[in-house]
Amino acid sequence: VFxxxxxxxxxxxxxxxxxLSLALNLHARGISCRVFEAVPEVREIGVGIxxxxxxxxxxxxxxxxGQLRAVAIENRESAFFNRFGQRIYSEPRGxxxxxxxxxxxxxxxxxxxxxxxxxxxxxxxxAVVTGRRATGVDEARDRAALHLLDTRTGEKVEDFEADVxxxxxxxxxxxRRQFYPEETVSxxxxxxxxxxxxxxxxxxxxxxxxxxxxxxxKMVIYPIVDDIDGSGDQLINWVAEVQTGAHxxxxxxxxxxxxxxxxxxxxxxxxxxxVPALIEGATNIFEYPMVDKDPVSRxxxxxxxxxxxxxxxxxxxxxxGSAQALIDARVLADLLASxxxxxxxxxxxxxxxxxxxxxxVLTNRSxxxxxxxxxxxxxxxxxxxxNLDALISQDELRMLSDRYKQVAGFGVAEVR
Ligand SMILES: Cc1cc2nc3c(=O)[nH]c(=O)nc-3n(C[C@H](O)[C@H](O)[C@H](O)COP(=O)(O)OP(=O)(O)OC[C@H]3O[C@@H](n4cnc5c(N)ncnc54)[C@H](O)[C@@H]3O)c2cc1C
Numbered sequence: 001v002f003x004x005x006x007x008x009x010x011x012x013x014x015x016x017x018x019x020l021s022l023a024l025n026l027h028a029r030g031i032s033c034r035v036f037e038a039v040p041e042v043r044e045i046g047v048g049i050x051x052x053x054x055x056x057x058x059x060x061x062x063x064x065x066g067q068l069r070a071v072a073i074e075n076r077e078s079a080f081f082n083r084f085g086q087r088i089y090s091e092p093r094g095x096x097x098x099x100x101x102x103x104x105x106x107x108x109x110x111x112x113x114x115x116x117x118x119x120x121x122x123x124x125x126x127a128v129v130t131g132r133r134a135t136g137v138d139e140a141r142d143r144a145a146l147h148l149l150d151t152r153t154g155e156k157v158e159d160f161e162a163d164v165x166x167x168x169x170x171x172x173x174x175x176r177r178q179f180y181p182e183e184t185v186s187x188x189x190x191x192x193x194x195x196x197x198x199x200x201x202x203x204x205x206x207x208x209x210x211x212x213x214x215x216x217x218k219m220v221i222y223p224i225v226d227d228i229d230g231s232g233d234q235l236i237n238w239v240a241e242v243q244t245g246a247h248x249x250x251x252x253x254x255x256x257x258x259x260x261x262x263x264x265x266x267x268x269x270x271x272x273x274x275v276p277a278l279i280e281g282a283t284n285i286f287e288y289p290m291v292d293k294d295p296v297s298r299x300x301x302x303x304x305x306x307x308x309x310x311x312x313x314x315x316x317x318x319x320x321g322s323a324q325a326l327i328d329a330r331v332l333a334d335l336l337a338s339x340x341x342x343x344x345x346x347x348x349x350x351x352x353x354x355x356x357x358x359x360x361v362l363t364n365r366s367x368x369x370x371x372x373x374x375x376x377x378x379x380x381x382x383x384x385x386x387n388l389d390a391l392i393s394q395d396e397l398r399m400l401s402d403r404y405k406q407v408a409g410f411g412v413a414e415v416r
Contacts, residue, residue: 008032010336011146011162013134013175015042018308018325019168020115020128024062025333027123034160035119038151038169040131042116044109047194047286048224048237050075050208051111053094054410055323056101058330065101067114072106073223073234076206080372080397083212084384085270088376089397093208098412105208105222105237111322132157136178137165137304144303164303164342166332168325171291173310179301185291185313188365189245190214192290192316193256195282196224198233202273205234211275213373216382217242217264219275238278240265241290256287290315292365295358300350303342307332312357317368320408324357327409356409363407372400 010026012019015037026033051059051068059065079090094103119128133149135156145159167175171185201223202209209221218241225235240261258280268275279285292313299306308325332349339345379391405411 008034008160009163009342010034011144011160011165012036013146013165013167014038014169014173014308014310015116015119015128015130016112016168016170016308016325017115017322018310018329019166020112020119021058021062021326022166022168022307022329022332023119023123023127024115025329026336027119028062029333029337031333031336033123033127034162035128036132036134036146036148036160037128037130038133040151042112042130044107044113046108046112047196047239048105048222049108049111049322050222050319051104051106052319052323052408052410053099053101053103053415054408055326056094056104057415058323058326060101061330062118064114064118067118068104068106068111069102071110071114071225072104073206073226075103075105075208075222076204078208078369078401079203079210080370080376081209081211081270082373082376082380082384083216083268083382085211085268085272086384086388088388089372089394089401090207091398091401099415101415103208105224107224107235133174134167134169135174137167137175139302139304164305164336164346167304167306167310168308169310171293171309171313173306175304176306176310179298179304180296183293183296186293187289187291189243190290191242191244191261192288193240193242193261193285194288195238195256195279195285197236197238197278197281197283198228199236199278199281200232201234202236210370210373211268213370213377214241214243215374215377218370218373219265219268221273221278236278238282240279254287256285258285260287290317292361295354295361297354298350299354300346303346305332305346305349311353312361314357314361315364315368317364317370318360318404318408320360320364323408323410324360328353328357360408363404367400367404369401369404371404372397375400 010033012035075093080088144165211219220239223234307328335345
């Protein structure tokens with residue numbers, strides 16, 4: 001079936017952000033690859049995602065920034081509020097903060113389609129094979145063999161051989177499970193409900209908003225599509241994060257029920273936003289538990305390694321997962337281009353990326369950006385404040401925000 005199997009250098013399991021950006025990076029360096037994606041047909045699903053400047057640096061290098069900007073919202077500001085609607089802190093973002101790259105809010109499905117179309121246009125229509133689920137890998141005769149199933153029939157199909165296999169198959173990676181069979185996702189009882197609502201812009205229509213804290217109840221709100229129906233309305237992405245203690249299996253597209261979380265936001269009616277109305281206005285609601293995995297000490301096993309969420313799934317509390325997946329892809333492609341021995345390239349990749357991303361995973365648990373809200377909630381005893389400066393200064397809050405940027409590799413001086 002795959003005549004080029006013997007010639008292909010890299011087999012990629014998973015055609016998400018990591019897999020597709022890896023394919024584009026490899027192609028740009030003249031390295032042959034093929035992507036195997038489990039879903040039979042790629043559709044524009046999902047809700048919003050934020051692309052930070054270091055992620056945009058990588059996407060700009062891949063030449064898709066123009067297409068992304070055309071369908072996204074460029075964030076001007078990030079603003080933090082307590083659950084009484086009082087503004088705690090705000091800061092400019094992206095190029096408004098002096099970065100070389102913007103910060104974008106975008107529909108996840110659109111981002112995915114732009115990457116997929118670029119991969120198909122540049123690498124060829126058959127470079128991304130859909131309906132093929134990776135089930136494992138093994139090594140023989142100086143080659144790696146990727147085992148595959150036909151997703152539609154569930155039947156095994158011919159293995160695909162390559163010099164190396166990169167597992168980009170997300171948080172529930174089948175390939176990672178082969179090396180860590182006992183591992184499970186780590187869930188602290190925080191559940192999220194996500195939706196999109198059409199409405200008039202909030203503030204200037206370019207503000208990323210965090211309200212409340214995980215300890216009580218939290219809401220993240222940002223626009224992802226401008227002027228959606230010609231009436232000036234935006235498509236607003238929102239995420240409600242609630243400590244529930246319930247343990248459920250993570251499934252990206254499980255429908256959410258209003259009754260499970262809306263009552264917690266009943267009194268969130270501020271002079272600048274009616275949160276219950278925003279929630280009730282949503283067309284679709286998805287439920288998703290907040291999960292990550294404990295960092296591991298090894299990703300590379302001979303001719304196989306992990307990238308993106310397969311390598312370092314993290315709590316989505318810092319808008320950082322995609323940027324880290326994009327950086328993995330570029331580092332891997334650079335190393336495979338300069339090092340003829342694939343095993344050496346994959347080991348060097350692990351050395352360059354594992355420690356950095358493990359720190360981010362742990363920081364997303366302990367002190368992500370919304371730690372600002374937690375800190376203020378502690379200082380105010382979870383009550384409205386009259387004079388916040390008496391409790392904590394704006395400079396101290398800025399330091400909390402900047403500390404996260406340093407760990408996550410997007411301090412303004414670093415993103416060049
Ligand atoms: C609720 C939530 C909100 C988030 N918000 C943000 C944000 O605002 N900004 C940000 O940067 N990041 C965010 N992230 C993180 C970001 O979505 C991930 O880090 C990013 O999608 C990782 O890309 P990936 O390609 O590694 O994995 P995925 O995007 O999960 O892609 C994996 C791909 O592999 C396919 N696949 C799975 N199993 C197999 C298999 N066995 N064989 C073949 N194919 C397979 C899947 O169908 C999928 O296409 C968020 C994550 C969550 C959960």
